[in-house]
Each structure stands twice: as C-alpha cells, then as structure tokens.
Amino acid sequence: MASGFASRRSRQALAFGLAASALLAAAPAFGTIDPAGAAHVLGEAKAICTRDAGAFWGHSLCGPMLLVDPVDRSVVANRTDGHGVLKRSGAVFTGTLPASVILANTSIEWSGLRWSEILWPVQGDADQRQVMLAHEMFHRIQPMLKMKLVEGDNRHLDTLEGRYLIQLEWRALAAALRAPTTAARRQAIADALLFRRERYRLFPGAATNENDLESNEGIAEYTGTRLGLATPQARIRYALHDLTAFVNAPSFVRSFAYATGPAYGLLLDLADPGWHRRFVPGQRLDRLLGHALHLTPTAFATLKAREAVYDDGTLRASEVKRDEARRVHLAELKTKLVDGPVLVLPLDHSSFQFNPQTLVPLGNLGTVYPTLRLDDDWGVLEVDGDARVDPRAKIATVSAASVDASDLHGHGWKLTLKPGWVVVPGTRKGDLVVKRGGNP
Structure with missing residues (x-):
C-alpha cells in the first residue's frame, strides 16, 4: 500500500528451505528481525521480479x-x-531507520534511493506474502510508469447507498470470476457495471475519486496478484479472497480498491489479453472492461431486478442498521473533534501512519483516524483515540477536553514537540494551538 498499515494479512509463515536455513544459520541477528527469515522473504521478492524480468510493465520490479x-x-x-548507513551482515544489510522515515508497507525515498518498505514480521500465508511483496515492488516503479500515487476522496463509500452498491458490485464481480460459461461471465460483468453506474449517478465525482484509488492501490493489488502468483487458478482464488476480505472492515473508503483492482484486472486479462501494455494512466478499469466486451449499458429500469439476484434483502437490512449507528457516531465525533475544545495542529509537511480500514469520513470537516501517527514540522502526534484531519483547512485536531497548555497529552493522544514549538491558547475558549515560538 502507498501508506498506512496493512492489517488483513493475518498469519505469519516462515516456510523457507533447509539450504537457505543452513546458509544463514551463522548470520548474526539484528534487532528483533530474524536474519534467516528476512533473507527468505528478500529471496521470494527476488524470485518474483526475476520471473517477470520486467516484461509485464516494461520496468523490472527488482x-x-x-x-x-x-x-x-x-x-x-x-x-x-x-550513504552507507546499512552495513553488510552475511547475505543481507542491516541498520536502523531514522525517526524521520515513515513506517508502513509502502514505497519511500530514503538515503539516495527509492525503496519498497515492508513491515516486519511479514504476515500471511505464502500467497498473501507473495502478493504483498509484488504489490509493494510495483509501488516503487509507479512513478516510472507515470502513474500518480493519489488517494481520491471516497467518503461516499461510508454512506448507506455507497456501501450497498459497492457490495453488490463485489458480489457480481465474484460471480463473473466463478462463472462456468462465457455468457454467465458476461452477464455478471454487466451487473457489476450497472451497480457501479448507479453509484456514480448518485454521487457526482465518485467516478474520478474511485479511479484515483483504483489507479493507485487497485492496480498495485492486481499486479501483486498477477505477478506474485504463478498460476491462473491461484490468481482467481486470491481475487475472490480480496472480494470478501473487506466486507467486515469498519470502512470501505480506503480499502475498496484492493478488492476491485484484481477482479477487474483478471477479467480484463480474459477479455483483452495484453491490455496492460496499452494501459494509459488515468483510464478506468470498468470502462476498459465494458469496451473489451462491447457491452451496452444495462437500462437502469432493470436495477432492482438485478439487485435481487445478489441480495435477498439481508444485505440491505444490515446496511440500514449500520447506517443508523453511523449517524449517531458521527454526531459524537463532531462534538468531540469540532464543536468541543480541541488541540489544533497545522499540516505543512505531514506524513501519516494509519490503518486504512478504520477511517471515518466526517463530511466537509475531513476524516477521522481512530489510530494515527502524524509527523510534521512541529513533531509527532500519536493517537489511539480519534484525530480529525482536514486537508482543506490544513489542520488536524484532537480533543482538548480537560487539557491545558502545559500538557502534551490528552485522552487517546500524546504529542512530542520539537524545539521551538509550543502549545498556546486558541481563539475559542478551551481550544489550544500548536505554534512556532511562544506567541499566540
């Protein structure tokens, strides 16, 4: 992923060969990372990129x-x-990453190079691990492919209709991947595109914003599936896993593209082999698939009938119940992070670490991060009890209830300031502001 922690790869597997174990048994441990296990993971990454040899995207993943x-x-x-910070230790290189570098499964610029960064321990079974490695190696070469590392504002996917329609789309995409005949696959794809068109009709701007994340994380996850796994059967199996892995996630806002990317990419492989070699950054995967199959848009009049194929009413009822609870929670968050006393932190040169499956859109007021590490010019904010990030106002806020200007921590957050920065009273009673120097 481009930023944040990946929490869905749940089981660690260290099934490396006896020869590799024997070769590295004498290598010294560094920190808490097992050198033999680390060398095995690095070897898996090398095997994936060597197998591809730069053929798929025209640039080597190595x-x-x-x-x-x-x-x-x-x-x-x-x-x-x-700059020689990392030193050779047996078959690998070891060192310590500076505090200024973000920690995430992502790509980073550090010490004169662009890296794929992977958090240890590397979790998941063999398929999950190899998909994740190829995914992150792709992020490293994205700039070479002129693909922007952008997110898109997909807050509509936390609404009742947005969530409902994307889950119908996921179910249709899964039916297409499982389809026993070409005709059945074609019908399921037409259904998926119908549900997507309805979502875009209800939410102006959704097409652009969803495409931003699909062009970033969606294509990365497709690449991870396509190049990390060696057989068509394994790829289909993994894409089906991705289409169900996020159903119980607290939010789809930042995670949906991990599900749609592999599904659309693999269905395009079937409909238009080699499509990726003609791909132009910014093109929409849904449109490419519809054009490849020469599908004419399904009439919206058939929408309810097609919904009934994928939902017996249980999904709609569940989402209505969730939406009622969501509205209550949003009101509580607004009271806590907007209306009540808050600590305001300016966003100038920010980097974030967060769980992408937990984000809560707060309308035009930004996004709530239940957990977050935020680095900026003023220092570090560590949150385990809600922070609001408003990119338009270029601020972050946490609750300042029962906090005064001498405190650097509150309920669910801790602030570490760099020299030259202070906390001073804000313009509203009870508010606090982080500023450079001592003047309010």
Missing part, C-alpha cells in the same frame, strides 16, 4: 527493499543505501 521492525526501527535490506 530494486531496493527494506524490511523494518516498527518497534525498534531495525532494518534488514537487500542492499546498502546511498
């Missing part, structure tokens, strides 16, 4: 890779860095 323990920031890498 490149600098860091395995980083988020607790002590210790690093095991496949090469040294541009």
